[in-house]
Amino acid sequence: MLDLIIRNVVLPDERPGQDIGIKDGRIVDIRPALDIEAVEEIDGGGYLLSPPFVDSHFHMDATLSYGRPRVNASGTLLEGIRLWGELKPELTHADIKDRAHRLCRWAIAKGNLAIRTHVDICDPSLIAVEALLEVRSDLRPFIDIQLVAFPQDGFYRDPTAEALLLKALDKGVDVVGGIPHFERTMAEGARSVQRLCEIAAERGLLVDMHCDESDDPLSRHIETLAYQTQRLGLHGRVTGSHLTSMHSMDNYYVSKLMALIQEAQVHAVAN
Structure with a gap:
């Protein structure tokens, strides 16, 4: 039966x-x-049946917030981060949850039945984490939501980030995230990749890290991520997101880098 x-x-x-x-x-x-x-x-009436769409990189805590507190006039990442920092103190649990529910209903209606969403943990209240954990539970029968603990303000740049990230993971967030190119130095960025991968290895979790989201050819944190993946035996459990600096890198270096990424079985979400 x-x-x-x-x-x-x-x-x-x-x-x-x-x-x-x-x-x-x-x-x-x-x-x-x-x-x-x-x-x-x-x-099925003779209609096409296919697997659902999957959104592999999203920020559900910020969804449907265009124009709050104002429009990103430059269209740049750094202005976007500054605007998010201004908006965060105004956010409420109900607001985040309502916007996320609306987005998910639209996604389900369009056949998108799996979303991996990063959630900002650089907030002592972890209000976005709490709200999206509830949304994940509410909509579990209809859509798979995977939450990434994302230290938006920098894992080392924000002195509270490590403790808050660990607390978010304890609450049930699924994946360890990071943003090494936003740390104050390249060395601190590399150190953050190492520590975050170690946390994931200790807890048996996946990793999805924003890497090199710039045009700087010297931003090479994806190399460190692939190395730490191999060192810790995390093959197939790690994702590098964005990776936009690769288009500015020297072709010879990239030829070696791509081989390293492949050997480490690091996934790429190149958006």
Whole structure:
């Protein structure tokens, strides 16, 4: 007995008239005219059935906040960070939760059923963490939400960040995040990558780190991230996000860097 059969659908490879058998939340059989009983059946009506969209990099605590406290006139990352710093003291639990719920309802309606969202932990109240943990729980039947503990103000630049990040992880945040290029020196950025990867290794968690979100060819924290991934045996559990400085780097250096990233099995979200 299956839990669900979706009958008469077309698969992405264009096979028509397929039935999909599902048990315990997993697809267990795909074939035409599936001859087995199920608790529930849905007639697909010959429509396309495909995996959902996945949003692999988002900031849900800031969603739908355009123009607050004012528009980013320069369109730059640094002005955006400054504006977020101005907005943070005005945020409420209800406001964050309401905006996140609205965004998630839109995502579900468009077939986006998985979101990895970074959440700012550089706030003593951890108000955004608390709100998004509730949103994750509220919407668990409909969408998979993965939370990244993100030290927006810098892991070492903000003297409270390490304690707050650990507290957020204790509350149930899923992934260790970082922003090494926002630290005050390249050395502190590299040190933050090491410490954050060590925290993830100690706790058996994933890593998703903002890396080198600039045009500076000397911003090479993705190299450190790949090295620490190999050193700590985190292969396949680490993601580097943005990586925009790579387009300014010397081609010879990048040829070595890409091999290192591949060996470490570091994922790239190049947005």
